[in-house]
Amino acid sequence: MIDDEGAQLGVMPPQQAMIIAREKSLDLVEVSPTAQPPVCRITDYGRYQYQEQKRTRQAKKSQKTIEIKEIKFRPKVDEHDYNFKKKHVERFLAQGDKVKATIFFRGREMAHPEFGRHILDRLVEDLGDLAIQENVPRMEGNQMHTILSSQTASKKGR
Numbered sequence: 001m002i003d004d005e006g007a008q009l010g011v012m013p014p015q016q017a018m019i020i021a022r023e024k025s026l027d028l029v030e031v032s033p034t035a036q037p038p039v040c041r042i043t044d045y046g047r048y049q050y051q052e053q054k055r056t057r058q059a060k061k062s063q064k065t066i067e068i069k070e071i072k073f074r075p076k077v078d079e080h081d082y083n084f085k086k087k088h089v090e091r092f093l094a095q096g097d098k099v100k101a102t103i104f105f106r107g108r109e110m111a112h113p114e115f116g117r118h119i120l121d122r123l124v125e126d127l128g129d130l131a132i133q134e135n136v137p138r139m140e141g142n143q144m145h146t147i148l149s150s151q152t153a154s155k156k157g158r
Helices: 014-023 045-062 079-094 107-111 113-126 151-157
Strands: 027-032 039-043 068-073 098-104 131-133 138-140 143-150
Touching: 014 027, 014 039, 027 045, 039 045, 068 079, 068 113, 079 098, 079 113, 079 143, 098 113, 113 143, 143 151
Parallel strands: 068 098
Antiparallel strands: 027 039, 098 143, 131 143, 138 143
């Protein structure tokens, strides 16, 4: 039990705490219900709600959301187009985002998924110092994809 000035009053039954709160014309708020015994505080409930909202807003502001950007290739991609898209992947990884590299197959290209796997393997090899591959390339319908993430971000998470 904590009173309105922040002093600890010790362990007491809930009825006694309610009486003390009513005498001060304040509310009894359960701050930590999972603790043994549960922690309660004598405070104005509206003020308590405002402070909790302020805390959650501050926590939300300080966290970084990681987006997944997607880059699409074709199995017969030209050298210039490949290099152009590779630079986009490098830029996304430098910004801290993850990249989903997708190979889009059409028609008879579906018979040769090894062309798509070769492009994805080449991309991972070219970005060896910048990115790591989170999963092996896999085929889903007419698309083959893999997810790449920045090596610096993965080192921070460990």
